[in-house]
Amino acid sequence: MFKNTPKILIVAIVSIVLLNIISGCGRGNVSGKPPIHLNPNMDTQPKYKAQAESGYFENGAVMRPLIEGTIAQGWLREDTEFYTGKNESGKFIKSVPVEITRERLRRGQQRFNIYCSPCHSKVGDGRGIMSKEDYKYVTPPNFHSDSVRQFTDGYIFNVISNGVRNMPSYKHQIPVNDRWSIILYLRALQRSHNASENDVPLEFREETK
Numbered sequence: 001m002f003k004n005t006p007k008i009l010i011v012a013i014v015s016i017v018l019l020n021i022i023s024g025c026g027r028g029n030v031s032g033k034p035p036i037h038l039n040p041n042m043d044t045q046p047k048y049k050a051q052a053e054s055g056y057f058e059n060g061a062v063m064r065p066l067i068e069g070t071i072a073q074g075w076l077r078e079d080t081e082f083y084t085g086k087n088e089s090g091k092f093i094k095s096v097p098v099e100i101t102r103e104r105l106r107r108g109q110q111r112f113n114i115y116c117s118p119c120h121s122k123v124g125d126g127r128g129i130m131s132k133e134d135y136k137y138v139t140p141p142n143f144h145s146d147s148v149r150q151f152t153d154g155y156i157f158n159v160i161s162n163g164v165r166n167m168p169s170y171k172h173q174i175p176v177n178d179r180w181s182i183i184l185y186l187r188a189l190q191r192s193h194n195a196s197e198n199d200v201p202l203e204f205r206e207e208t209k
């Protein structure tokens with residue numbers, strides 16, 4: 001038994017060396033060939049990779065150009081007023097193009113307090129934390145001023161989406177639907193600061209007198 005050992009060793013070493021040469025898989029050897037794969041099953045199959053060349057198509061590229069008018073899922077923005085705040089003729093729409101519900105107002109309040117209040121403050125008077133001594137960011141206008149009250153909802157949508165002068169755009173942080181909810185809440189805030197007796201429901205009017 002021991003007599004055979006050297007022979008086996010020699011056979012083993014020779015076959016390892018041979019395998020290395022055949023497969024080119026010695027360390028440091030660069031090879032374009034795939035490693036030896038004894039049972040390939042269907043592990044590797046011919047396929048194209050993006051941006052690769054192809055002899056099959058006329059322009060020599062694997063990737064096919066998009067058919068004109070192709071729109072990615074979820075990006076069909078046919079409702080111009082909802083997505084731009086402008087009507088077909090390019091004018092800012094007067095009021096929000098969404099249904100006014102209590103849930104929407106709540107959502108608007110929550111989003112307003114997250115995204116707008118740092119600068120505009122929770123009551124919208126423009127004295128948010130960013131206008132304080134430590135930050136000294138440009139003080140925004142008071143939402144209860146006559147000029148801001150007269151803005152159309154479409155214009156405010158545009159301000160949130162694209163920013164205005166010193167105010168940055170919030171289109172990447174705030175989805176379209178939430179922008180309209182914020183505007184609804186902003187209107188509620190404005191109303192609360194300029195309310196008249198007629199805004200108080202009848203059953204509460206006596207209490208306020």
Ligand code: HEC
Nearest residue numbers: 115116119138139140141156159160164165166167170182
């Ligand atoms: C980083 C601070 C900041 C945040 C956050 C911010 N604003 Fe402003 N906003 C400003 C400043 C500053 C101005 C004044 C811009 C100017 O006149 O240079 C302004 C102006 C405005 C105006 C008046 C635009 C005009 O034409 O005069 C509206 C309306 C407004 N913001 C709404 C919002 C709403 C709604 C949000 C939340 C989605 C928001 N802002 C978030 C800083 C901010």
